[in-house]
Amino acid sequence: MKASFNQLIASEIPVLVDFHAEWCGPCKTMAPILKQLKDSAGARIKIIKIDVDRNPAIAGRxxxxxxxxxxxxxxxxxxxxxxxxxxxQALTQAVTPFL
Structure with missing residues (x-):
């Protein structure tokens, strides 16, 4: 996973990583917000999800x-x-300068 994660984030296209957990209520709240961002930004951004319980080394890094x-x-x-x-609105404002 580590090599492929490094390859994913090395992109010229901005990559938004959602560090989340299955048991996390606020993480479930973020899911439709991230979908909205992807729908509006399209191919100008990649969004990937990393489960912190399954990938503790990446989360720790x-x-x-x-x-x-x-x-x-x-x-x-x-x-x-x-x-x-x-x-x-805040998420769009934060990522737009990097698109």
């Missing part, structure tokens, strides 16, 4: 302490991050 945590990568570098539920 990016110091994910709570879920949901969103991290936006561009060319392999983290350029934005936020924990907790992010409303669609």
């Amino acid at each position: 990016y110091q994910v302490r709570g879920v949901p945590t969103l991290v936006l990568f561009k060319n392999g570098q983290a350029v934005w991050r936020q924990s907790g539920v992010v409303p669609i």
